[in-house]
Amino acid sequence: MSQRSLKTIHNLIKSATEQLPIDKSFVADLKLSIEKQDQENVRIPSKSYKPSSMSCLRQMYFQIIGEEPSQERRDSCNIGITDIGSFRHEKIQEAIMDMRKYKMDCEYVDIAKFIKQRKIKNVEIKDKIGIETKLYLPDLNMSFMTDGIVKYKGQYYILEIKTETNHKFWDRKGVAENHIIQATSYSIAFNINQVLFLYECRDNTEKKCYLLEITEDMKHEVISKIEECDQYVNNLIVPPKPKNASNKFCQYCKYVSPCRKAGI
Numbered sequence: 001m002s003q004r005s006l007k008t009i010h011n012l013i014k015s016a017t018e019q020l021p022i023d024k025s026f027v028a029d030l031k032l033s034i035e036k037q038d039q040e041n042v043r044i045p046s047k048s049y050k051p052s053s054m055s056c057l058r059q060m061y062f063q064i065i066g067e068e069p070s071q072e073r074r075d076s077c078n079i080g081i082t083d084i085g086s087f088r089h090e091k092i093q094e095a096i097m098d099m100r101k102y103k104m105d106c107e108y109v110d111i112a113k114f115i116k117q118r119k120i121k122n123v124e125i126k127d128k129i130g131i132e133t134k135l136y137l138p139d140l141n142m143s144f145m146t147d148g149i150v151k152y153k154g155q156y157y158i159l160e161i162k163t164e165t166n167h168k169f170w171d172r173k174g175v176a177e178n179h180i181i182q183a184t185s186y187s188i189a190f191n192i193n194q195v196l197f198l199y200e201c202r203d204n205t206e207k208k209c210y211l212l213e214i215t216e217d218m219k220h221e222v223i224s225k226i227e228e229c230d231q232y233v234n235n236l237i238v239p240p241k242p243k244n245a246s247n248k249f250c251q252y253c254k255y256v257s258p259c260r261k262a263g264i
């Protein structure tokens with residue numbers, strides 16, 4: 001959707017709210033303000049692979065060629081859900097850091113120090129935002145922020161925190177399929193093969209934790225996927241849509257419009 005049509009929508013909403021009773025008008029204006037704030041912060045993603053968006057080869061392709069993301073407006077509820085997720089991540093990370101203070105055998109590892117100590121050559125530290133560190137792997141053209149690394153009872157683990165709906169949480173029996181590529185990418189970067197997945201229920205903050213073991217085959221699969229995408233990028237050919245593409249699969253994709261235009 002173009003900036004012009006977004007402006008038209010906002011103008012339509014504005015004139016509609018002017019006709020509303022005061023309470024309805026207030027809440028409509030508040031939602032609009034949240035959405036406008038969000039639009040001011042929209043960033044064009046960098047042309048690098050992102051472990052959290054590697055389930056679809058076509059999505060990876062659009063990311064690397066720098067395709068303009070669809071300009072669909074996030075509504076105030078979705079924005080709020082993301083804010084809650086970020087807030088809960090911070091609270092959980094702070095509690096993990098305090099585990100040491102309460103005499104538990106757990107250390108929240110400083111990523112920069114870990115990379116230096118282990119002499120990891122293929123990972124560049126780009127930035128530190130709050131507790132999290134932004135990293136780049138030049139060999140794979142991959143960038144990401146991790147939730148962290150913990151040393152728990154003498155063993156290093158990659159930590160991945162997920163917040164999710166009540167329904168998803170209570171049905172959960174293990175690590176979600178679409179989270180495995182993400183964890184495998186982190187494992188390639190840090191050479192740690194054990195990942196602790198902490199899932200939190202958005203309704204009552206109940207938690208479930210699963211240990212995922214990353215194998216060399218899983219790492220090869222991720223690297224092959226990147227190499228395959230690189231081939232499509234070099235030839236400027238849009239990869240085919242995955243067979244399992246569906247509304248649910250494409251739910252968080254930023255490239256719905258270009259994907260639709262590219263066809264099957």
Ligand code: SF4
Pocket residue numbers: 056057058059241242245246249250253254255256259260
């Ligand atoms: S809309 Fe779906 S199929 Fe198309 S690029 Fe995005 S995730 Fe892939």
